[in-house]
Amino acid sequence: MVFSSLTFLFCFLPLLLLLSFLAQAKYQNAILFVASILFYAWGEPKYVFLMLLSILGNYILARVMDHYHARKKLSKAILFLTIVLNLSLLFVFKYLNFFLQILNQFFSLSFRPLEIALPIGISFYTFQIISYVVDVYRGEVPVQKNLLTLGTYVALFPQLIAGPVVRYSTIEKQLKKRSITLKKLTEGVKRFIVGLGKKVIIANNMAMIADTIFNAEGVTNFSFLILLIAILAYTFQIYFDFSGYSDMAIGLGKMFGFEFLENFDYPYISTSITEFWHRWHISLSTWFRDYVYIPLGGNRCSKPRWIFNTFVVWILTGLWHGASWNFLLWGLYFFVLLIFEKLFFHKVLEKLPSFVSWMYAFFFINLGWLIFRGNGLQATVTLLFNLLTLKQGNGVADFVHYYYLWNYVPYFLPAILFSFPVVKWASKKIKGELLKTWIENISCLIILGICIVFLIQNRYNPFLYFRF
Amino acid sequence: MTAGFFSSFRGKTGVSITEQRQLITLKSPTFQSFLDQTFQTNLEETLADQFPMSGKIKNFASTILQFADYKKIPSFFCRNRYVYVNDSYAVYDCSDYLVGMSEPDEEFFANFQNHLKYYNVLNSIADTYYYVLENSSSYDFENHRLVIDAYSLLKENLQGDYHLGKFQHNTFEEYQKYFYKSDHHWNLYGSYLGYTEIMKLLKPEDEVLTPEGIRIISKYPFYGSVAKQTRQWNFGEVFQYYEFSLPEHEEYIDGKLKNYGNYNPKDEDIKAYDNYYALVYGGDEAEIFYDFKKDEKENLLILASSYSNPINRLIASHFNHTYVLDLRHSSVSDFRQYVEEHDIDKILVLASPEFLFNARFNR
Numbered sequence: 085m086v087f088s089s090l091t092f093l094f095c096f097l098p099l100l101l102l103l104s105f106l107a108q109a110k111y112q113n114a115i116l117f118v119a120s121i122l123f124y125a126w127g128e129p130k131y132v133f134l135m136l137l138s139i140l141g142n143y144i145l146a147r148v149m150d151h152y153h154a155r156k157k158l159s160k161a162i163l164f165l166t167i168v169l170n171l172s173l174l175f176v177f178k179y180l181n182f183f184l185q186i187l188n189q190f191f192s193l194s195f196r197p198l199e200i201a202l203p204i205g206i207s208f209y210t211f212q213i214i215s216y217v218v219d220v221y222r223g224e225v226p227v228q229k230n231l232l233t234l235g236t237y238v239a240l241f242p243q244l245i246a247g248p249v250v251r252y253s254t255i256e257k258q259l260k261k262r263s264i265t266l267k268k269l270t271e272g273v274k275r276f277i278v279g280l281g282k283k284v285i286i287a288n289n290m291a292m293i294a295d296t297i298f299n300a301e302g303v304t305n306f307s308f309l310i311l312l313i314a315i316l317a318y319t320f321q322i323y324f325d326f327s328g329y330s331d332m333a334i335g336l337g338k339m340f341g342f343e344f345l346e347n348f349d350y351p352y353i354s355t356s357i358t359e360f361w362h363r364w365h366i367s368l369s370t371w372f373r374d375y376v377y378i379p380l381g382g383n384r385c386s387k388p389r390w391i392f393n394t395f396v397v398w399i400l401t402g403l404w405h406g407a408s409w410n411f412l413l414w415g416l417y418f419f420v421l422l423i424f425e426k427l428f429f430h431k432v433l434e435k436l437p438s439f440v441s442w443m444y445a446f447f448f449i450n451l452g453w454l455i456f457r458g459n460g461l462q463a464t465v466t467l468l469f470n471l472l473t474l475k476q477g478n479g480v481a482d483f484v485h486y487y488y489l490w491n492y493v494p495y496f497l498p499a500i501l502f503s504f505p506v507v508k509w510a511s512k513k514i515k516g517e518l519l520k521t522w523i524e525n526i527s528c529l530i531i532l533g534i535c536i537v538f539l540i541q542n543r544y545n546p547f548l549y550f551r552f
Numbered sequence: 553m554t555a556g557f558f559s560s561f562r563g564k565t566g567v568s569i570t571e572q573r574q575l576i577t578l579k580s581p582t583f584q585s586f587l588d589q590t591f592q593t594n595l596e597e598t599l600a601d602q603f604p605m606s607g608k609i610k611n612f613a614s615t616i617l618q619f620a621d622y623k624k625i626p627s628f629f630c631r632n633r634y635v636y637v638n639d640s641y642a643v644y645d646c647s648d649y650l651v652g653m654s655e656p657d658e659e660f661f662a663n664f665q666n667h668l669k670y671y672n673v674l675n676s677i678a679d680t681y682y683y684v685l686e687n688s689s690s691y692d693f694e695n696h697r698l699v700i701d702a703y704s705l706l707k708e709n710l711q712g713d714y715h716l717g718k719f720q721h722n723t724f725e726e727y728q729k730y731f732y733k734s735d736h737h738w739n740l741y742g743s744y745l746g747y748t749e750i751m752k753l754l755k756p757e758d759e760v761l762t763p764e765g766i767r768i769i770s771k772y773p774f775y776g777s778v779a780k781q782t783r784q785w786n787f788g789e790v791f792q793y794y795e796f797s798l799p800e801h802e803e804y805i806d807g808k809l810k811n812y813g814n815y816n817p818k819d820e821d822i823k824a825y826d827n828y829y830a831l832v833y834g835g836d837e838a839e840i841f842y843d844f845k846k847d848e849k850e851n852l853l854i855l856a857s858s859y860s861n862p863i864n865r866l867i868a869s870h871f872n873h874t875y876v877l878d879l880r881h882s883s884v885s886d887f888r889q890y891v892e893e894h895d896i897d898k899i900l901v902l903a904s905p906e907f908l909f910n911a912r913f914n915r
Contacts, residue, residue: 090599091592129587537609540600 085126087332088283090539104264104340113236116340120241131203139235142166142213146220150227163221167214174210178202182407205245207404209238211371216252218375225253233259242336246329248347248367255342262341272338274528279331281531284538287325289495291546293317298457304466308474311467315450318457320499325548352503355441356433357421360449372397395419409461417452576601633694637782644693645724649733650778650787652689656700660909668709670887670915675712677891680899681753682706684718685859687736690905693724702908717753719746734787735776737829740794743862750867754898758870763794772824791828798869804841812840833861838881842868851895856902880912
């Protein structure tokens with residue numbers, strides 16, 4: 085089930101909220117767990133047992149590891165086994181076919197791809213489970229003795245399929261005791277509506293432009309101008325889609341008494357790539373920092389070793405997003421940019437006017453999305469070449485989807501506007517809490533109304549996270 | 553919020569009285585339908601369709617969105633070429649006509665082969681007439697070619713005795729004369745021409761009906777199904793239809809005595825964004841029966857899609873009993889039995905591209 089569906093908005097959510105309000109505190113986790121399983125099974129009925137198995141397996145292993153906590157070597161071995169098991173599961177379902185494809189390509193073998201579908205959200209819940217087990221091993225959080233509580237954490241539906249990657253330590257106390265108040269509920273509803281608006285009104289329309297162009301026949305012959313529009317559309321699509329889902333997750337969390345950490349902080353205002361990665365998918369980059377980069381030695385080591393550590397993190401970041409050469413290249417691309425910035429360019433960037441450094445960062449972010457979105461490596465390289473050489477292909481004059489494209493251009497305006505913190509700025513300018521609340525409430529009602537209209541109309545509503 | 557949830561359980565009859573339309577209804581869930589997610593899809597579609605006032609909301613949204621969505625295309629982009637508005641429809645030659653675009657694929661021909669089986673049965677049980685109707689998707693105006701030559705295809709494949717005729721328009725100029733701008737159907741001129749040509753085939757000795765005048769729906773523009781489907785709200789047009797004086801007769805829809813079509817709609821019957829083609833001529837029904845009570849005349853069976861709606865009663869006025877079957881909605885599959893039961897003398901097949909190649913007309 086996705087948040088931007090009528091089934092979720094009008095069946096699942098109201099009924100679950102009603103149940104939560106009526107139920108006693110001791111039943112809250114049970115209700116959330118069952119609801120989360122139903123939520124997951126709705127879109128992934130065949131793989132719900134895989135997740136349940138994963139929860140049970142990790143629960144047992146974490147308990148055993150904790151039991152032998154005093155015996156360092158043994159508990160480390162159990163930790164290692166747990167991580168290997170989790171990653172193996174991820175490998176089989178997400179990377180095995182890609183691995184076979186590599187073997188076939190490089191060693192002229194002929195392994196047939198296996199018919200395995202990628203379970204939705206597996207990357208998110210696997211990373212959450214690993215963070216939990218590692219934190220237990222490090223003694224940063226106590227082991228969870230209640231299977232239902234651990235299950236609720238892993239399967240928690242607001243963040244299950246599209247993140248953010250919520251760490252166990254962040255919500256450990258809330259899993260035990262949390263309060264659902266009217267204030268939190270109101271805040272949650274508003275945040276959810278903002279996220280829904282980002283997804284349904286902006287991201288879906290941007291997706292229409294990006295998908296129309298990128299999926300068109302002969303896209304590699306399209307001109308610079310058309311490709312530019314497609315990349316910009318995709319840049320806005322992925323931001324508003326992803327941050328919209330995060331907003332909805334944070335809002336839903338609040339409705340049920342949880343406080344999740346922020347996942348996006350206006351990434352497109354960044355004036356460097358380093359800053360971009362401090363503002364984009366914060367939960368994932370900090371996960372890699374804490375569970376890969378720092379354990380590898382971080383930056384407190386020799387320069388070559390630091391470069392190697394960064395390389396590992398970015399290859400893994402690329403692969404986390406999907407099993408394909410494009411994602412690998414995308415990770416590598418950001419590795420090169422970040423190393424270049426840190427080694428040579430950061431001092432230049434500091435001296436440049438902020439608009440110029442913003443232009444630099446935005447240009448390379450966009451180029452990165454082209455690699456991320458491309459349909460295969462060869463097509464991506466051709467597209468990159470056409471774009472960078474300002475190729476005047478036949479895309480402008482003969483582009484048959486030109487008319488279609490024009491229909492969606494007006495949606496760029498809110499996309500550009502809301503990529504900047506205009507709402508924050510406007511909010512500061514408004515004097516008086518009551519007036520601010522009224523404006524917020526009315527805006528949310530209008531956004532919700534538009535979203536419902538769009539959903540009733542069955543407009544384009546793609547789900548981006550099937551590869552994550 | 554929960555209003556929408558409960559709305560999915562109303563309308564067990566599957567008909568909205570307020571909106572006068574068929575609703576998508578919620579099917580009972582099964583383990584299999586949950587596993588293959590057809591139940592989930594059905595629930596989402598039901599919610600969208602049965603949402604309170606969903607028709608009004610959609611119309612309102614469409615009105616608003618036309619301002620956001622429409623941009624006029626510069627002429628140097630569209631002269632003598634197609635400019636697509638979606639995968640299936642385009643505008644040709646900077647005109648204000650939305651035209652269908654389709655390339656026949658294997659499925660087209662598989663469906664045709666399926667249809668051929670019962671066409672050949674028809675040829676053997678009654679005097680059968682095929683009238684081929686080509687619409688915009690039959691033509692590639694840019695390259696002046698027929699995308700699919702249905703007339704030749706029928707001629708090459710039909711067996712037994714039959715009669716074959718064709719509604720011909722070879723150029724885009726001719727097409728514009730006979731078809732709507734925003735709808736795939738033929739307009740009053742096209743359908744009247746079709747009627748006269750069909751009568752030349754069926755009963756060359758009969759005099760055809762002459763229109764007594766033209767009526768116009770001017771209250772709101774007519775947005776045909778293509779405009780609605782592609783949300784091209786600048787393609788609204790004035791809906792016109794011929795007025796005829798017909799002899800006394802009775803019309804039955806699916807066995808019940810009622811009027812088929814509202815030939816003289818009053819102002820209060822006309823609502824914005826309604827389908828005036830269906831309002832005036834009648835919608836798609838499983839079986840329409842016309843009884844002109846002329847026992848001395850023959851009985852006719854018409855097999856057609858919605859293209860026959862404007863001319864059903866005109867043709868029927870030349871016969872005693874006329875039965876019109878829309879095979880998308882009718883369950884009739886034993887034509888031999890049907891023809892015997894209804895004492896049919898002649899069969900007319902209005903062979904539009906949809907009728908010839910669409911799986912919904914399979915038997």
